[in-house]
Amino acid sequence: MSLLIKNAKIVNADKEAQNLQDILIEKGVIIKIAPSINTTDVPILDIKGKRALPGLIDLHVHLREPGREDKETIESGSRAAVKGGFTTVFCMPNTNPVIDNCMIVESIIKEAKRVGLVNVVPIGAITRGLKGEELVDMFEMKQAGCFALSDDGKCVSNARVMKLALQYAQMAQILLIQHAEDHALAAEGVMHEGYYSTLLGLKPQPGLAETVMIARDIELAHYLKTRIHFAHVSLKRSVELIKIAKSQGIQVTAEACPHHFSLTDEAVKSFDTNLKVNPPLRSREDVEAIKQALKDGILDCISTDHAPHTPEDKEAGFDLAPFGMIGLETAVGLVCSELVQQKILSWPQVAQKMSQRSAEIMGLKTKGEIKEGMDGDLTVIDAEKEWEFKKEMIASKSKNSPFIGRKFKGCVEATICGGKIVYENQVV
Amino acid sequence: MTEWTKHNLLDIQNLTKEEIELILNTAKSFKEVSSRDVKKVPALRGKTVALLFFENSTRTRVSFELAAKRLSADIISISASGSSLSKGESILDTAKNIEAMNVSAVVVRHSTSGVPKILAEHLEPSVINAGDGCRAHPTQALLDMFTIREKLGRIEAIEVGIVGDILHSRVARSNIWGLTKLGAKVTVCGPSTLMPVEVEKLGVKVSYDIDEVIKQSDVLMVLRIQKERQQDNFLPSIREYAKHFGINKERLKFAKKNLLIMHPGPTNRGVELSAEVADGEYSVILDQVTNGVAVRMAILYLLLGTKETIEEKQTL
Amino acid sequence: MNNVPKIMDKESIRRALMRIAHEILEKNKGTEDLCIIGIRTRGAILAERINECIKEIEGKNVSVGILDITLYRDDLTLVSHQPIVHETLINFDITNKKVILVDDVLFTGRTIRAALDALIDFGRPANIQLAVLVDRGHRELPIRADYVGKNIPTSLEESVKVILEETDKDMDQVLIETKR
Numbered sequence: 042m043s044l045l046i047k048n049a050k051i052v053n054a055d056k057e058a059q060n061l062q063d064i065l066i067e068k069g070v071i072i073k074i075a076p077s078i079n080t081t082d083v084p085i086l087d088i089k090g091k092r093a094l095p096g097l098i099d100l101h102v103h104l105r106e107p108g109r110e111d112k113e114t115i116e117s118g119s120r121a122a123v124k125g126g127f128t129t130v131f132c133m134p135n136t137n138p139v140i141d142n143c144m145i146v147e148s149i150i151k152e153a154k155r156v157g158l159v160n161v162v163p164i165g166a167i168t169r170g171l172k173g174e175e176l177v178d179m180f181e182m183k184q185a186g187c188f189a190l191s192d193d194g195k196c197v198s199n200a201r202v203m204k205l206a207l208q209y210a211q212m213a214q215i216l217l218i219q220h221a222e223d224h225a226l227a228a229e230g231v232m233h234e235g236y237y238s239t240l241l242g243l244k245p246q247p248g249l250a251e252t253v254m255i256a257r258d259i260e261l262a263h264y265l266k267t268r269i270h271f272a273h274v275s276l277k278r279s280v281e282l283i284k285i286a287k288s289q290g291i292q293v294t295a296e297a298c299p300h301h302f303s304l305t306d307e308a309v310k311s312f313d314t315n316l317k318v319n320p321p322l323r324s325r326e327d328v329e330a331i332k333q334a335l336k337d338g339i340l341d342c343i344s345t346d347h348a349p350h351t352p353e354d355k356e357a358g359f360d361l362a363p364f365g366m367i368g369l370e371t372a373v374g375l376v377c378s379e380l381v382q383q384k385i386l387s388w389p390q391v392a393q394k395m396s397q398r399s400a401e402i403m404g405l406k407t408k409g410e411i412k413e414g415m416d417g418d419l420t421v422i423d424a425e426k427e428w429e430f431k432k433e434m435i436a437s438k439s440k441n442s443p444f445i446g447r448k449f450k451g452c453v454e455a456t457i458c459g460g461k462i463v464y465e466n467q468v469v
Numbered sequence: 470m471t472e473w474t475k476h477n478l479l480d481i482q483n484l485t486k487e488e489i490e491l492i493l494n495t496a497k498s499f500k501e502v503s504s505r506d507v508k509k510v511p512a513l514r515g516k517t518v519a520l521l522f523f524e525n526s527t528r529t530r531v532s533f534e535l536a537a538k539r540l541s542a543d544i545i546s547i548s549a550s551g552s553s554l555s556k557g558e559s560i561l562d563t564a565k566n567i568e569a570m571n572v573s574a575v576v577v578r579h580s581t582s583g584v585p586k587i588l589a590e591h592l593e594p595s596v597i598n599a600g601d602g603c604r605a606h607p608t609q610a611l612l613d614m615f616t617i618r619e620k621l622g623r624i625e626a627i628e629v630g631i632v633g634d635i636l637h638s639r640v641a642r643s644n645i646w647g648l649t650k651l652g653a654k655v656t657v658c659g660p661s662t663l664m665p666v667e668v669e670k671l672g673v674k675v676s677y678d679i680d681e682v683i684k685q686s687d688v689l690m691v692l693r694i695q696k697e698r699q700q701d702n703f704l705p706s707i708r709e710y711a712k713h714f715g716i717n718k719e720r721l722k723f724a725k726k727n728l729l730i731m732h733p734g735p736t737n738r739g740v741e742l743s744a745e746v747a748d749g750e751y752s753v754i755l756d757q758v759t760n761g762v763a764v765r766m767a768i769l770y771l772l773l774g775t776k777e778t779i780e781e782k783q784t785l
Numbered sequence: 786m787n788n789v790p791k792i793m794d795k796e797s798i799r800r801a802l803m804r805i806a807h808e809i810l811e812k813n814k815g816t817e818d819l820c821i822i823g824i825r826t827r828g829a830i831l832a833e834r835i836n837e838c839i840k841e842i843e844g845k846n847v848s849v850g851i852l853d854i855t856l857y858r859d860d861l862t863l864v865s866h867q868p869i870v871h872e873t874l875i876n877f878d879i880t881n882k883k884v885i886l887v888d889d890v891l892f893t894g895r896t897i898r899a900a901l902d903a904l905i906d907f908g909r910p911a912n913i914q915l916a917v918l919v920d921r922g923h924r925e926l927p928i929r930a931d932y933v934g935k936n937i938p939t940s941l942e943e944s945v946k947v948i949l950e951e952t953d954k955d956m957d958q959v960l961i962e963t964k965r
Contacts, residue, residue, distance in 0.1 A: 239665035242582045242604030242642055312583030356559040358581035360602065491869075498853065498870040505873075507906035510856035540856075770856075770870065 042460035043067045044417065045083045049093035051411050054393035061090055066417035066460035074413055086462060088421050091454055094392045095411050096128030096418025098399035100218075100296055101193070101272055101344035102369065104130075104161070106152070107145070108137025113349040113438045115149065118369075119158040121347070121437035123464035125369035126453035128418035129160040129400075129408060130347075134171070135194040141166040141177045143185035150186050158463045160418075162403075165190045167206050167217060173197050176206055179213040188403045191218035193272055194319075196254055198224055204261050211267040216403065218270045221254035221279075222320070231359055233306040233321040241309060243359055248327075251320055252278045259286040262293055270402060271295040273346050275320040277330035284339045294402050296344040299368055299375040300443075302331045308443070314355045315443040318346070319364035332385050335394060342399045345372050349439030367437045371430055371444045373422060377451020381424070388424075396420075417460035426452040473771045477589045477596045480605035481646040489647060493615050495767035496760070502539065503763055513542035516573040516773055520546040521564065522599070523579040528734055528758070529599050529608070533576050536765035542773075545572065564588050573773050577601075595772040603637050609733050610643035612764040614651065616757050617688055620729055625652035630682040631673075632714060633692030633741055634663040634703075640733045641692060645671050658682045659692075659714060662703045679714050683721065688729045689751075691716055694741050707740055717743035721751065729753050792937055792945075793959035798918065801934030802831065805916050806838035808932050813883055818911065820848040821885045824900050825871055828852075828888035830951045831918055835887060850875035852886075857899035873903070880908035885932075889947040891917040894928035919959055921945050937961070 046064040050057070051074070063078040064071060104118040113121075115132075122130050132149065134140030140149065146163045153161030165182040167190045169175045182190065190210065197203040197219065210217045230246025232238050238245035255271060259282060262269045274280065274295045286293045298318075306322045316322060323331075334340040348365025355362045376395065380386040386394065400409030407416045429448045432440050456464035471487035481489070502510055518537040522530055530546070537544050547567065560579070567575060574595040577585045582602030589596040600606040617624055629648055635641045635657045648655050655673040657664070669675060676682050683689065698704050716730065730742070730751040738744045747754060793801070813819055816839065823832025829851040836849050851874040886900055897915060904913060916932035921939040939945060939961065946960040 234666055236667040236670050239668055239671070240642075242602050242639055244603075245666070312586055353559050356561050358560055358579065358584050358587075360581040495870050498872045501872045501874075502856070505907065509906070511902065512856035512858075767870075 042069055042417070043083045044457065044460045044462065045078060045080060045085045046093065046419065046457070047085055047087040048090050049088050049421075050090055052092050052094045052388045052392045053410055053412070054389055054397035057388050064093065064411065064419070066457075069417050069459035071411065071413055071415050071417050074411070086455065086457075088454065092388060092422045092424060093411060094388075094420045094422060095396040095409050096416070096456070096458060097126045097373070097395045097420050098129040098403075098405070098408065099127050099344050099347070099369065099372070100131045100270075100342060100399050100403065101298070102130045102132050102347040103135065103349065103365070104132040105136060105349060106149070111438070112351055115152045115161060116156045117436065117438040118347070118349075119153065119156045119161065121367070121369040121435070122159045123456040123458070124436045124453065125345075125371070126373050126420040126422065126456050127159060127369060128420065128456060128458040128463075129162065129405070130369075131162045131164050131189065131403070133164055133191060133193040134166040139166050139170050140164070141169050141171075143178075143181045146182060146185035146187055159458050163187055164193070164218065167192045167197055168202065171195050173199055173202060176202070176209060179209055179215055183213055183215050187215065188405070189216040189218050189270070191220065191272065193218065193220045196220050196222040196224060200257060200261070203258065204265070207261055207265050207267050207269065211265065216268060216270055218272050219254070219258050220272050221251050221258065221274075223250045223253045226250035226253060231317055231321070232309050233323050235306055235324055237306045237309055241312075243309070246321055248276045248278060248323065251276055252282060255279050255282050259283075259291055259293060262286070263289070263291045266292075268292040268294070273298045273301065273320055273344070274340060275301045275323050275327060275331065277327045280330050280334040280339055284334075287339065294341045295339075296342045297331050297335055297340045298344060298346045299372050299379070300366060302328055302335070303375050303379050304328075304443070312359055313443055314357075314359055314362035315366050315441045317359060317362050317364055318348070318366055332380065332383075335380065336385050336390070341394070341402060343372065343376065343394045344399070345369050347437070349437055350441045351439060352441075355441050365441070367435070367439055367442050369437065370435060371442060371449075373453050374428070374430065374447075374449030374451060375444075377422075377424060378449050382450060417457060419457040420453060421455040421457070422451065423454045424451050426450070426454075428452050473774075476772070478607055478768055478772060479585050479589055479596065479598045481607045481610050481643045481650070482605070484607075484647075484650075486650050489611070489614065489650060492611055492764065492767050492771065493618060495771060496611070496615050496764040499766040499770070500760065500763035502766070503759070509539050509541060511541045512770055513537070513540040513573075513773055517543045517545060517571070518574045518576060518769065519567045519570070519572040519594075520544060521567060521575055521577045522546075522548050523560070523577070523584070524600070526578055526600065528761075529578065532758070532761040533599060533765050536762050536769055539762070540766055540769055542573070542769065545570070560584055561587070561591055564592055568592050568594060574769065597768060597772065600639055603639050603642070605643045606639040606733075607643050608761070608765055608768060609640050610647045611768070612757055612761040613644055613690065613731055613733075614647050615760045615764050616731065616753055617729065619760070620753060620756070621687060621727065624648065627653050627687040628685050629653050629655045629688045629690060630658055630686040631655060631690045631692065632658045632679065632682065632716070634694055634698060635659050635668065635692070636663045636665045636703075637695070638692050641690075642671075644690060645673055649673070656682055656685070660704060660710065663698065679716075680720060680723065683716070684723045686728060687725060688731060689716065691730060691732045691741050693733065693735065694737055711740050715739075715741055715743065716746050718745050718749070721746065724751065731757055734758070789960045789962055791958055791960055792919075793935060795957040798934070798957045798959070801918065802834050803838045805932040805934060806835050806842060809835070809885055809914070809916070810839065810842060812914075812931070816843055816845050816847050818881065818883050819885065820850065820877065820879065820882045821887060822850040822852050822875060822879075822904070823887040824896060825851055825853045826952055827947055827949055830949050831889060832885075832887040835885070835916065848877045850877065852900055852903055854896060854899040854903050857903045859895060859899065875907055878908055879904065879910045881911050884910040884913045885916055886913055887916045889918050890945050891915070891920045891928075891930050891933075892923055892945075894924045894926035897928050898926050918947060919945055935959070
């Protein structure tokens with residue numbers, strides 16, 4: 042696909058351009074960036090000085106297909122992704138059946154191609170059926186198209202299994218993503234253990250459940266001299282552990298989710314089950330630490346942990362409702378409102394946390410930067426535009442968001458994937 | 470005197486001191502009704518109260534039932550065990566169905582904190598919380614306060630010790646809110662593994678020394694110890710609990726003369742309370758049961774009374 | 786307040802109650818099996834005062850009780866303010882007793898209807914007689930008083946106000962106020 046984007050304020054992880062530029066994409070690849078490009082036979086998108094970021098990459102979404110197509114499908118999830126400004130999403134394997142063999146990987150990739158909106162990359166399971174016992178065929182998974190493996194939703198609890206998985210993955214050159222949670226310590230808790238769990242009488246999940254597992258896996262990575270990526274880091278103490286690990290040269294990377302830097306456990310007072318997420322919403326102190334860690338680069342990237350659920354499931358009360366909230370369509374709004382406007386992240390840092398670093402972690406060599414020769418994936422953001430997140434505008438099949446009714450400043454104007462305009466904001 | 474304006478009774482936390490006192494004063498009048506030969510008054514004639522118990526409870530349910538009956542209300546009673554409301558079945562759906570039957574109040578008990586609050590946000594009839602998760606059990610706290618006031622004449626400045634599994638106790642939480650609002654000093658006491666984090670922020674002292682707590686207390690609220698707590702490793706053994714935190718005659722040697730021993734029931738005799746203490750001179754456990762009906766009558770009456778305006782006295 | 790017509794003053798209230806006491810004793814031939822039950826709030830005070838009059842005449846006390854009829858009202862769902870429920874204090878058995886029910890003003894008769902319902906729940910009296918300080922007419926139920934302090938014809942726009950020292954911290958009097 043070919044496209045000429047006029048008057049872009051290009052933001053890359055290393056800098057924000059001062060002058061407006063034109064970007065020419067041909068056959069899905071950026072072939073020219075210059076102050077003024079004139080060509081006749083290519084469709085033109087004039088973005089009138091708005092910011093163009095490298096297409097946003099989400100390392101952590103749940104698309105529910107196969108198995109729970111009533112919650113989300115690759116098609117509806119793709120629509121939600123482009124609306125949220127994402128051009129590449131990595132979908133987690135806790136589907137039914139689990140993404141633990143090449144057949145399912147291939148079928149997801151095939152369905153994503155048919156939908157043709159964004160790049161959907163399946164993350165395979167680490168262990169068969171997410172049972173934490175037998176490793177999947179990693180070479181075969183990689184060959185089928187996986188860049189990373191994770192048992193997300195569950196933690197690989199058995200330390201020996203995790204050690205062997207890391208050893209094997211190192212050889213197979215595939216990244217392992219750990220959902221760090223000691224299940225015994227979490228003890229089926231439904232919210233963060235603290236004053237509010239005491240006040241509300243909800244089953245508490247101590248932060249220890251996350252930090253103990255992060256500490257263990259840092260030791261495994263250190264011992265094996267290999268890489269590991271931590272999903273949805275939510276605690277101040279976790280950040281401290283990762284900081285120590287990084288300072289010692291251990292190859293850990295980590296992500297944070299928008300809800301973990303936007304909401305505290307106090308919000309659970311409303312008993313809105315859309316606030317039931319895992320890891321749970323944490324204390325004010327933790328929220329501040331997550332923001333600071335994103336600024337300092339201790340946390341590498343931002344991913345949504347987009348987790349769609351039906352109203353029936355979510356109405357079962359706080360104890361029984363499943364964990365998770367949708368996040369693709371509010372990520373940019375939250376990053377702008379909570380991080381950019383609060384002067385925590387600069388625009389280049391946003392490009393870094395939401396694209397460049399994510400591409401780097403996954404080894405996507407042609408993504409994460411607006412540069413000649415890179416893929417024609419771009420996200421156009423209007424940083425000044427104010428908008429309200431309304432239920433009826435949600436593209437995801439599920440509406441389980443606690444942010445419905447919230448007003449944001451900063452909005453996705455257009456999403457371009459492989460030179461094709463896959464989303465243009467219709468709301469004036 | 471304060472006027473009652475609330476539509477629901479969800480917890481003690483959101484009641485003012487005056488509102489609590491109004492309930493207790495009203496309950497006093499209803500206790501007199503319960504002492505009559507004919508224990509029934511027509512105050513809620515033509516109204517329907519739905520008892521929606523998602524969790525088993527004989528005592529609270531019977532108490533509400535009797536309270537509603539003594540006020541001449543009709544009762545429908547729906548039980549659903551926690552497990553039947555598994556995935557895909559919405560609590561709201563069940564409640565909406567009951568609302569469609571034009572009931573005036575829904576008395577709800579659920580094993581999950583917050584369910585009565587969610588129902589109240591979506592339903593027209595008054596919602597009365599008969600216990601949700603580990604969060605709140607307002608009618609129990611009110612009947613406890615009623616009993617204390619009846620026996621000791623006041624709540625202000627008295628020392629109350631709440632003993633046992635504080636972590637899992639909605640009775641403890643509701644009593645902490647109510648008692649501290651009325652000026653009592655509350656100490657919680659129990660095994661450290663069953664003490665919720667940052668509980669001091671609710672305005673109580675924490676003690677692990679049961680003898681000290683017995684010595685200082687005017688009232689001891691003894692909580693039920695669930696046998697499951699041993700399986701979950703919160704306790705080394707029930708036997709060890711009984712030995713170190715159980716209230717027995719020997720321990721009460723240093724108790725104040727007018728000590729009240731309370732228990733929300735059902736008691737595990739020989740665990741948190743010895744049989745002789747449960748039946749002994751300090752025990753007001755059966756008074757609590759009697760008072761429970763009066764307090765619940767008062768709450769039903771206060772919630773289901775007023776609707777439109779007509780000149781009050783002289784139209785009579 | 787100054788231009789509100791005063792229908793009864795302290796002295797006329799005292800005389801009316803004394804007369805009612807005489808009538809009660811005459812009709813019931815003494816105090817045997819007699820008891821007086823006043824309807825909260827002012828009826829209860831008047832009941833106590835009638836008892837004092839009886840004591841003055843006969844030298845004997847009769848049993849006095851207080852009845853709260855809030856829970857028996859037929860307009861419970863219609864009143865704007867939640868009426869405060871008070872205790873009913875009847876510490877004696879009314880079965881086979883001659884009950885003198887006392888209230889301040891007799892108007893539609895609905896209060897008395899509620900009081901009769903309540904009394905029946907306490908036992909089976911030999912008979913119930915009704916004494917009121919003021920009968921202002923406009924009955925909506927077939928109820929009449931056996932003893933009346935004063936009949937005061939009123940219009941529906943007027944309201945009768947009984948003021949008693951015990952409850953109102955003012956001199957005993959009966960006023961008629963006109964509603965705007």
